[in-house]
Amino acid sequence: MRKRTYLKLKERGIEFSLLLSALSSIFITLSIVFILLYEALGFFKDVSIWEFLTGKQWTPLFAQPKFGILPLVTGTLLVTGIAVAVALPVGLIVAIYLSEYAPFRIKEVAKPILELLAAVPTVVYGYFALLFLTPILQKFIPNLSGFNALSPGIIMGIMIIPYVSSVSEDSMKAVPMHIREGSYAMGATKFQTAFKVIIPSAFSGIAAAFIIGISRAIGETMVVAIAAGMMPNLTLNPLEPIQTLTAYIVGVSLGDVPHGTVEYKTIFAAGITLFFMTLSLNILGFWFRRKIREVY
Amino acid sequence: MSVTHSYPLKAEVKNLNFYYNLVQALKNVHLPIAEKMITALIGPSGCGKTTYLRCFNRMHDLYPGNRYEGEIILYPDRLNIISPKIDPIEVRMRISMVFQKPNPFPKTVFENVAYGLRVRGENRKNFLEEKVEKALIQSALWGEVKDRIYDLAFNLSGGQQQRLCIARALATDPEILLFDEPTSALDPTATSKIEELIMQLKKEVTILIVTHNMQQAARVSDFTAFMYLGEIIEFDKTDKVFTHPSVRLTEEYITGRFG
Ligand SMILES: Nc1ncnc2c1ncn2[C@@H]1O[C@H](COP(=O)(O)OP(=O)(O)OP(=O)(O)O)[C@@H](O)[C@H]1O
Ligand SMILES: [Mg+2]
Numbered sequence: 001m002r003k004r005t006y007l008k009l010k011e012r013g014i015e016f017s018l019l020l021s022a023l024s025s026i027f028i029t030l031s032i033v034f035i036l037l038y039e040a041l042g043f044f045k046d047v048s049i050w051e052f053l054t055g056k057q058w059t060p061l062f063a064q065p066k067f068g069i070l071p072l073v074t075g076t077l078l079v080t081g082i083a084v085a086v087a088l089p090v091g092l093i094v095a096i097y098l099s100e101y102a103p104f105r106i107k108e109v110a111k112p113i114l115e116l117l118a119a120v121p122t123v124v125y126g127y128f129a130l131l132f133l134t135p136i137l138q139k140f141i142p143n144l145s146g147f148n149a150l151s152p153g154i155i156m157g158i159m160i161i162p163y164v165s166s167v168s169e170d171s172m173k174a175v176p177m178h179i180r181e182g183s184y185a186m187g188a189t190k191f192q193t194a195f196k197v198i199i200p201s202a203f204s205g206i207a208a209a210f211i212i213g214i215s216r217a218i219g220e221t222m223v224v225a226i227a228a229g230m231m232p233n234l235t236l237n238p239l240e241p242i243q244t245l246t247a248y249i250v251g252v253s254l255g256d257v258p259h260g261t262v263e264y265k266t267i268f269a270a271g272i273t274l275f276f277m278t279l280s281l282n283i284l285g286f287w288f289r290r291k292i293r294e295v296y
Numbered sequence: 297m298s299v300t301h302s303y304p305l306k307a308e309v310k311n312l313n314f315y316y317n318l319v320q321a322l323k324n325v326h327l328p329i330a331e332k333m334i335t336a337l338i339g340p341s342g343c344g345k346t347t348y349l350r351c352f353n354r355m356h357d358l359y360p361g362n363r364y365e366g367e368i369i370l371y372p373d374r375l376n377i378i379s380p381k382i383d384p385i386e387v388r389m390r391i392s393m394v395f396q397k398p399n400p401f402p403k404t405v406f407e408n409v410a411y412g413l414r415v416r417g418e419n420r421k422n423f424l425e426e427k428v429e430k431a432l433i434q435s436a437l438w439g440e441v442k443d444r445i446y447d448l449a450f451n452l453s454g455g456q457q458q459r460l461c462i463a464r465a466l467a468t469d470p471e472i473l474l475f476d477e478p479t480s481a482l483d484p485t486a487t488s489k490i491e492e493l494i495m496q497l498k499k500e501v502t503i504l505i506v507t508h509n510m511q512q513a514a515r516v517s518d519f520t521a522f523m524y525l526g527e528i529i530e531f532d533k534t535d536k537v538f539t540h541p542s543v544r545l546t547e548e549y550i551t552g553r554f555g
Pocket of ligand 2: 345346347
């Protein structure tokens with residue numbers, strides 16, 4: 001009888017601690033969001049939302065500060081756009097190759113190499129962009145400045161390829177063999193099968209992979225902080241120096257702005273902007289992943 | 297084996313051996329396929345029926361390590377379709393297959409049926425529409441789907457999906473149609489529809505069908521081959537096989553005493 005109660009208590013205790021650890025991760029996430037919102041609200045007491053969203057200059061550290069977020073948003077979008085233009089097509093082609101064409105031996109070698117690409121520290125990529133790619137690009141594009149959006153954008157794209165390709169490949173491999181055979185049985189070539197049947201079948205998974213890739217690009221910090229120039233610049237010209245939201249955040253955090261000042265709060269204003277950009281992408285991605293499950 | 301001597305042949309299997317790597321799955325198979333007739337293949341699970349059928353459209357070429365020996369001669373041009381010199385795509389252009397499980401593509405009903413033609417580079421809209429309609433009529437599906445030709449094929453029922461796959465296979469005017477247990481995933485109503493359809497189709501195309509269902513083989517086919525452990529044990533006209541089988545093993549199998 002005694003033992004029974006003891007076991008029951010133990011069971012309860014385990015259950016409770018599991019619940020606690022599950023709740024703690026939710027709690028931590030929520031508190032991060034809460035602090036972000038709270039500090040951002042503090043910022044908007046000093047600066048109007050209107051100025052923040054429409055102002056064309058971002059110079060919070062100047063004597064006469066301007067708080068227009070647009071240059072950081074365009075900087076982020078520009079670099080993301082370049083990265084995505086590299087990562088999505090290449091990632092998709094790599095995935096098609098690995099899933100439909102590559103013989104087992106090549107797959108065995110190629111996949112770890114791709115994973116390695118994802119394991120290189122981003123600082124290394126950053127200096128690679130600044131010291132290696134930019135000088136090469138300057139030979140072809142003479143008016144490319146030393147810091148620019150193009151070079152880190154391309155490097156970031158390369159960095160993101162494995163994320164895009166591995167998720168896309170998984171979803172292509174998940175296409176049942178009998179669907180593939182149905183295509184070949186109609187006389188289709190490998191290429192026709194890949195593009196007319198496999199890609200549409202794996203569409204939701206590929207879309208999810210793209211969204212993961214885009215979120216990675218938006219959130220990436222180190223490469224742009226090093227090679228893009230730390231210069232808020234309202235432009236869509238990839239040859240000029242720019243600054244992204246993330247690069248601004250590290251830049252200011254590393255400096256010594258006093259706690260509680262407007263300059264300090266700009267970190268959270270930029271942070272909340274970033275948060276909403278990635279949040280909306282994640283919601284989109286979630287929606288796509290739910291659609292995957294509906295198809296098969 | 298001269299039961300087919302008075303019929304024109306569409307294909308002739310001679311001395312066919314097939315290997316999955318080192319495992320021999322077909323042994324010295326001989327079989328004439330009469331033109332515009334239905335030949336059924338029966339036999340216990342694992343005897344090699346699917347393996348045999350998939351030789352006809354070179355499906356085994358998709359996987360490494362598979363090996364054919366012997367000949368499958370396709371008439372009238374006497375092409376040995378399993379010769380390594382022949383491109384499997386050329387063979388698949390002439391011989392279509394309907395699989396055990398319905399396998400429509402994630403496309404509209406129209407695009408599913410038009411797939412084989414598009415793969416052959418056909419893109420003329422009027423031509424495609426004509427062909428798709430004809431194939432859907434042939435596969436007894438037109439009446440049920442004519443208003444939702446542009447809906448996704450996944451929205452059709454299982455039986456409709458299987459008839460869609462038959463329409464897809466027919467749209468390219470194949471010379472031989474292969475069926476691998478086409479009704480095993482369907483209910484009795486859908487099954488009898490497809491059986492009727494198969495009997496209709498023999499007016500236009502030579503048919504090879506694998507089935508586990510004795511009644512189905514007896515009902516639809518003209519010739520029946522009984523296969524066991526990778527070999528053809530008996531081949532004859534269907535009514536002969538089912539009423540007076542000449543081999544003891546065949547009799548035991550069709551009367552359900554083993555298998
Ligand atoms: N991919 C493969 N690799 C190796 N052996 C295989 C492969 N596919 C089938 N086999 C073997 O070949 C033999 C014939 O298989 P097959 O699928 O042709 O049988 P079947 O008559 O169609 O059976 P069922 O009625 O169950 O569909 C079996 O012994 C099977 O285990
Ligand atoms: Mg089988």
